[in-house]
């Protein structure tokens with residue numbers, strides 16, 4: 821069970837687990853939706869790669885989208901843990917910091933965007 825899900829079931833506020841409040845369920849629902857979408861993007865890319873048809877622009881799009889999604893979810897997950905989210909007891913801050921480096925290496929977030937822009941327009945905006 822992921823840390824925010826586990827915490828939402830364990831943490832009691834106003835006599836019930838916070839996971840029973842609508843806002844917590846909205847966050848968890850949106851997280852699983854975005855993760856599923858990112859997995860589909862990766863799956864499609866994998867199929868294209870196996871067929872030797874994946875382009876560098878498609879790889880850029882997938883890397884940029886999925887790291888961005890992961891950082892946003894990690895940030896939301898940290899908030900769901902309240903004050904515990906910044907303690908070492910849960911790994912979410914370490915995970916967030918790891919993602920802050922992933923958004924820069926293997927092509928920065930901005931440069932991948934420009935690669936997608938180039939792919940669409942044929943016009944080079946990065947030099």
Ligand SMILES: Cc1cc2nc3c(=O)[nH]c(=O)nc-3n(C[C@H](O)[C@H](O)[C@H](O)COP(=O)(O)OP(=O)(O)OC[C@H]3O[C@@H](n4cnc5c(N)ncnc54)[C@H](O)[C@@H]3O)c2cc1C
Pocket residue numbers: 921922924925926927928929930931945946947
């Ligand atoms: C944890 C970590 C591990 C790494 N591991 C490796 C590794 O194993 N091998 C390796 O070779 N490198 C590695 N790097 C380096 C990484 O690839 C570079 O940091 C990254 O490519 C950005 O280059 P830079 O740091 O020189 O940023 P800069 O080029 O100084 O860019 C700074 C900012 O400006 C933006 N920018 C730059 N040029 C343009 C432009 N033309 N148009 C618009 N925006 C622009 C960038 O997107 C970025 O946001 C790693 C970096 C990190 C953080």
